[in-house]
Amino acid sequence: MKRIILILFIIGCVVAAIGLVITRPQRLQADALSGLTPDADRGRLVYAAMGCASCHMAPGSDDPTRLPGGKSFVTDFGTFYAPNISTDPEHGIGDWTDEQIATAVLRGTSPDNQHYFPVFPYGSYMRGDPSDVADLIAYLRLLEPDQTPSRDHDVGFPFNIRASLGGWKLLFANPDxxxxxxxxxxxxxxxxxxxxxxxxxxxxxxxxxxxxxxxxxxxxxxxxxxxxxxxxxxxxxxxxxxxxxxxxxxxxxxxxxxxxxxxxxxxxxxxxxxxxxxxxxxxxxxxxxxxxx
Amino acid sequence: MRKILIAGLAITGTAIGAIAYADNHISDAQKAAAVKARQAHMTLYAFNLGTLGGMAKEEIPYDAAAATAAADTIATLAQLPQSGYWLPGTDNGSMENTRALPAIWADGSDVGTKAGDLVTAATAMQTAAATDLDSLKAAMGPLGASCGGCHKGFRQPDE
Missing domain, CATH: 1.10.760 (Cytochrome Bc1 Complex; Chain D, domain 2)
Structure with a gap:
């Protein structure tokens, strides 16, 4: 009996480990952006087409070039707050590499290898073109820094377990x-x-x-x-x-x-x-x- | 003396009563009429935008006089006094048949600024409509956007 429990426990661990490997955060290939010549003017149109400002402007703001975040998204899973994506190196994305920004947009994975919540529409963006994102990044880098700190999401258990978002991505985020x-x-x-x-x-x-x-x-x-x-x-x-x-x-x-x-x-x-x-x-x-x- | 006091009290009482009446005694019929009136105002915007939009989409030929008449009407409508039919207590939480959100009347509401944006865009359209079709087309964006300025935060989305 003890032996059966031990075997089941080991099988359970193996399944869980395989699950975590399958659903681990994905990154772009290191060379995904190489050979591209980013064009910030085109990036301004990519920025408009991708609607970045609609969510990352301050609540009630009409200035699409200021991206302090703070807008709230009330959902069945909790309340999410758009983060600061200005060029501020501390509160925004000013010190991210191009690969880190592109990975966030096209894979929904943060620089510290965490899954983003799908309130960030990477499930759609992942169908996009890396060269558009390269242009977008060139444009984003021209925008003003903003020192507003990002606000933590207000999401309760179990939806706050970021590792579980790998399963969500596997089921629902499809680049086809x-x-x-x-x-x-x-x-x-x-x-x-x-x-x-x-x-x-x-x-x-x-x-x-x-x-x-x-x-x-x-x-x-x-x-x-x-x-x-x-x-x-x-x-x-x-x-x-x-x-x-x-x-x-x-x-x-x-x-x-x-x-x-x-x-x-x-x-x-x-x-x-x-x-x-x-x-x-x-x-x-x-x-x-x-x-x- | 007593007569004067009674008269004074009566006048004071009447004044207070009148203020209370003005504040709290807008009848349901008045509110319903107010909602109808402002919706009619919106319909007039739409009718005249239809003339300009039809030309912008080249569904009807550009005609400077007709375009100017429509633009003038929109600009006039935008500047009419409207407080008579944006009465307190006529939001969608208080009444049926309206999508007007309480935010219109809330403290710090910028509905007046947004209304001013419409006047600015409508005035620009007056010039554009009289100029040529390309100018009219270019002025449609800001004019439509100024409609959205109020409909973004002050109108309940459709069910």
Whole structure:
């Protein structure tokens, strides 16, 4: 009997060890950014497309170049606070290497090899392009430092066990595209902007009980965590907009009925309105494909 | 003397009563009418934005006179006194049929600043609408953004 318990205990330890190895934080390859020539001007557009400021600006701020963090995200798992990602070396990311920043964005892993909570939308960003992230980093390094300390998340047991996030990533963070099949070059550009950089699915796709996206209901609209109201379904026929309507909306925030964007979407429009028309048309072309499927 | 005292008390009482009435006795009918009036105000913005937006999207031909008329109307609407229908007690926590959040009336609310942003954007649109189609297109972004300025934090998202 004692022997059986000992064997079971050893098996349990081995399984746990294998689990921890499988779900350990992943980093980018050391040479992932080598050979790239970062362009900060392009990085400004990447920054807008990825919507960094919407979450990392001070609460209530309209200045997308100041990134002290502090905005709260009330969820079923606790309240998260966006951290300072300004160039301040102590409170921000000023002393991080390019590889550390890119690993955070594309793998959801911190410089000290911890998993980030998926409130940071790395599950979307990981579908992105390292060269875009290299441009982004060049732009981020031009922004003002801010000495506001980051606030600790208010997350209770068991969700505060960061090692368990490796399991979450294994289940729900997937670098594969959601929409596959024959796409035009423009539709592919739109897919990159929507599925990866713009991380639209993070708010517009419903989530399961563990907070993973139900990708079968991709962009079907979802409850807004911690608030009343829902984000709208972006699929036709629910969204009965032409490509020109979508482009105009992303540029001005005005719907075809000339109502305006509200809530969090106002900050999103502040970002998309900076993108070139070709990108907005690409987003529209992609969304019409999602609607047609 | 006694008569004067009674008269004085009566006047004081009436004054207090009038203030209390003004504060607490906005009838439900008045509140419902106020909500309707401000929603009608929004509808007028949308109608005139439709003219400008239709031209910006090239769904209807650019016409300087029609564009100017729409822009002028939006600028006029933005500067009309509206306190009569943004009454206290008409937020979405107190009434049905409105998405106006209590934050509008909260201490430190910057709703006045946001309303000023709309006036600025609408005034810029007056110039742009009269200039040419490219100017009109460029002014649509800031004008739409100024709508969002209030709808970001002062309007409940749709259910």
């Amino acid at each position: 595209w959601i929409v596959t099949g024959d796409l035009t070059e423009e539709q592919e550009r739109g897919r990159l902007l929507v599925e990866a950089m713009g991380h639209c699915g993070e708010c517009h796709t419903p989530r399961n009980i563990l907070g993973g996206m139900n990708t079968n209901d991709w962009l079907a609209g979802a409850a807004i965590p911690g608030q009343k109201g829902r984000t709208p379904d972006l699929r036709a026929p629910s969204l009965d907009w032409s490509a020109a309507d979508i482009v105009a909306y992303l540029k001005t925030g005005l719907t075809p009925e000339y109502d305006s964007a509200g809530g969090e979407m106002v900050d999103v429009i502040a970002n998309t309105s900076q993108l070139p028309d070709s990108d907005l048309s690409a987003i529209a072309a992609y969304l019409l494909v999602v609607g047609a499927n």
